[in-house]
Amino acid sequence: MEPAAHSHQEAPTPSSMEKAEDLAFELNVAVRDINTKAVLELLEKGADVNSKAESGWTPLQSAVQANSEDLVRLLLDKGACPHARKDNGGTAFTEAGIAGNVNILTLLLDYGLSVNYHDDNGFTAFMEAACYGREEALKFLYSKGADVNLRRAVSEENVKLHKGGATALMDACSKGYFSVVKTLVQEMGADVNICDNKGRNALIHALKEGCAKDRYESAVAIGRFLLDHGGDVNSKDECGKTALILAVEMQSPDLVTALLEKGEIDIDDADEEGNTALMVAVEKNDCNIAELLCKKGARTDVGNLIAVANRNRAHNMARLLRQYNATFIPETLKNWEPNSKRWRDQLKSLYQIYRPMIGKLKVFQYIQQRIRYTSQGGIYLGLYGGTEVAVRISRSTEGDKEKRFFEQCGNCEHLLKLFQFEKARGYTYLCFALWEKNLEEHLQEPEDQMDCKDALRMIFKAVRELHSLGFSHRDLNPSNFLIDSGGKIYLVDFDNKRELIEGKKELVSSDLEALSRLVLYVLTGGSKPLQQVSTEDLAANSPDYSEALDLVSSLVSHDERGLEGLSKHPYFWSKQTRFKFLKSIWNKIKDLQNRKAVFQAPNATESFPYPSWTKQIDKDVLNIMQKPQNRPPFKYSDDVVNLLRLIRNLDEHPDSRISNRIGDHAEYFLKLFPALTIYVYNSVRQNPKYSHFADVQDPSL
Template sequence: MEPTAHSQQQAATPSSTETTEDIASCLNAAVRNKNQERVLELLEKGADVNSKVAFGWTPLQSAVQDNNEDLVRLLLDKGACPHARKDNGGTAFTEAAIVGNVNILELLLDRGLNINDCDDNGFTAFMEAAWYGNEKALEFLYSKGADVNLRRVVNEEKAKLHKGGATALIDACRRGHFSVVKTLVQEMGADMNICDNKDRNALIYALQEGYAKERYESAVSIGLFLLDQGIDVNSKDECGKSALILAVEMQSLELVEALLEKGEIDIDDADEEGKTALMVAVEKNNYKIAELLCRKGARTDVGNLIAVANRNRAHKVAELLRQHNARFVPETLEDWEPNSRRWRDQLKNLYKIYRPMIHKLKTFQYIQQRIQNTSQGGIYLGLHGETEVAVRVCRSTAGDKETEFYKQCGNCEHLLKLFQSEKAKGYMYLCFPLWEKNLEERLQEREDQMDYKDALRMIFQAVRELHSLGFAHQDLRPSNFFIDLVGKIYLADFDNKRKLIEGKKELVNSDLEIDREVLNIMRNPKKGGACHYSNDVTDLLRFMRNLDEHPDTRISEIIGDYAKYFLKIFPALTIYVYNSLRQNPKCSHFADIQDPSL
């Protein structure tokens, strides 16, 4: 016998034996069914307006997802919390941006929500509106102060995998929303050249999505628009594919022509497998694109192009390649083993793949070959002839200035030296002897066997050598010291923080920031008379010496290890004392440490 509507309603009515989960489920079901009368009834009988069901959904979030303005207002009036989060950190506000309802967005924003609040994956309401192509919601959020260029913030674990970092513009490009892309760039000032944590910019995202038939047209339109707006064409995807290679994979002759017209792209650039744009065109048997690339000067002497064309039975393409001097030549590559243990796998891969040579330098500017980040750009692995090097790329004018500085470092034992440099297309490639790790990485190793006295000697020597050249380093930290295969330490300045020394400047604040209780204990030690400490560096050093000579458990309980305590509150003290000794003729011999055992 079928249940009547009345019996169904009775079954949904919470009884004294029903659990909180049952009641929450009833309320959520009523919201989903858009039954406002039933929602009111349940609330009047004591149902929790902020109760949650599976995945942390509250009645308010369900009402927003169903785009039900009346229920949203009702639930808010009944005390629904607009700040409540689902299990993924999303709120009713981000859900409203997905729906695209401006009225609900405004209603929630008036309840004190942070317009740039994000879920656990870093998505803000503005990003969600861009992702789903909700242009009106996007414009409303922009008018209320949403950060257009905010990059997606992820947790530490995801950041280690290079996830996150994308922007609303990247999202719109990825989803193929051409009108949203135009609005973001032309009306909201979105920065086209912001990259995600895998170094991909908006152009790369647009072209990556162009493979799908339903996205092809929008990808071409977005790509052409971004190129016309002046986007950087040298970004690469996570596999090292340039925009040109992606355009060829899409088989868009229009995009390939537009990219080549920019004159800023390397036609012979290759991905992590060593494939160039021409190789991809031949693999796809696209005669028109292959002919255009050959006519524009693409190299035909890399990769077995004719063999690929023959395998595809593409006789017309094979003949085209022969006309442009392609030859069938069996390629053999001898085995090679790098000196570096840390970078072995990346170097072997770099050695095997094809890369357009920059005179004697072979390098690949993409994330898997990057060994260090700096404020001036990345440092990448390279092979200069047979030498393993670290490569920094900069504009030629800046590179000339850097070269002049590194020439002065030629006779210094612990300043990083320039091994070689190459110039190409307005850029300079500065090549340094490859290091295994920086000091920060070494200090984080669990089973560290470092000789700290010897390390300190080399660090002081490096600073002393830099000072002897007339420069002071303004950013001395472990990540700026590099360690080679044999454990030798070098100081570098990739962030360009050095400054010419103009007279003597104090590098330490000599005010005692000492814990007040510790200071009182040391002024009145258990043994001996009272001690007085004046507010200067000399008495600070005396104070530190006395801590060591007159240990007191009361002090240990307050500040713990003395050395760590003073390094934290006086980080520049060591260098200050060193410089003071070095500049004093009567004491300079104390700063000239030769024997690590001293």
């Protein structure tokens, strides 16, 4: 018998998936080679016109990158999706902005693409065209509605890292496209003073790249052009360098001269390392620029200028500095420790670096020292005569107006008050006592425990104080309530949204509605954004649940009590006050013929929440109360009058048998009947004949 032959296995044929991947790869290669014949053949073989190569590139995007109008048309006719996104969110349209081909841009717009669409890094086709100097494409996109002042939109995480926010003008400035810059400003009205998320305007973007040899001439031309068109000379880069410092680093006497001619410039401003423009000029041994600065009054008594010149063997520089009274003043800093824990590192840095003083104020207006951004500008850390402060910097006209408002807050306990102020070079520097965090930040930190009732008392008082000054706030959100190191809460309006009330009740009502959302936000620990939180998010087992619901409802309904009356709402009462209130009601109604009438207000909508309370209460307690020692027996019925009578009698005639069983009386009854206080309070308050029964004096209010 012959042995069985070994079976022969053929190599497996490629799967359909592998074939598709191969075709897709070949299609993208053919497109990038602009091989129209190969593209058609591959499509006929079944290649996916919308397949993606590395980094998510589609054939259509590759055709646009190759600047081939014929291939773009072909692929679109074959079903290519113009909306497909690369891994970075870019589309064929943003790629067309880079290529600068107006015909391709026109073709893609006909497919319904948005002219202001941006990729994941915030780049639009308009920005890409500016970035690559595609002036014809730029003009075309502008004619189609491109937003010339659109800032680079990035993720919230990147915003926190100060990324993004740049405009097309900044891109053109960074790349040195002078012609594009002129077109953007003169023909399209680009704003030269918009800042990116690092606080840099177009002038800073131009000068930061000016040190490169191939960018020097264009940077100087762009810089002078921006200065002639109102560029703000006090903007800084991410290292705190002003335009003047950057111009000195470029070693451009023309730009330095142009900047010094601007009256608003601070010649002695310093960067984050404490270097002034003169210090930079000395370090670079640029005598021409150093002399320009000295003639304009640059300080020579800060920094070790002579030592630097000597180290560089720059005898001419040392001689120049001595002509302008340069001296060596060693600075010895004591081991200073700020009071603020939150801002400790920034304050120590501010304390240690050189800054030109503004009166008694030391402040550094740059991003690392900024503690809050507002629609009116930044709030910065400062040291006023050694005191830690928050500084708001405004043009003198606006600053004087703000100063007058904050001075009105001087006698208010929970409105942010002005500490001191300084004026210099057309600016007003308003200084406030430094806070640690705002309400939103406080609630987001689990280690920070907040007494909600106490916090809301302060919040209510702050709003009442603002109303008493005649203003409605119009923006009662958690970020506008500031908390100092002692836990005290202050209300602020840095965005100037407040309005004079002047009899406009709707403004007050609007604040009360906003306050209702804020109450819910605080009570829910900031677990949801302010505009999303609702009463459904409240914990139903909270001891203040019923009172909190009623307080929110009262605020929303524009209750006739107003904020003054609602500040005395039962929600704010202590446990003992609530229990004393319930006891007091029986004492007030016991001699009335029709006691039940007290709880039957004409417009009452709520019914007694415990119609079977005798079945809810501890049976032994009820039996003892119905057969008390040394008093005649009494049978309690299931109504509010009898429940109040029992509460009053139990507390006024203590029985050790009951106390041993239920413990603290107030604790027991308020937990067993949590909605009783608010029901009784609203019932008597809404009854015109007995509303005075609801007047309660709580020392804690």
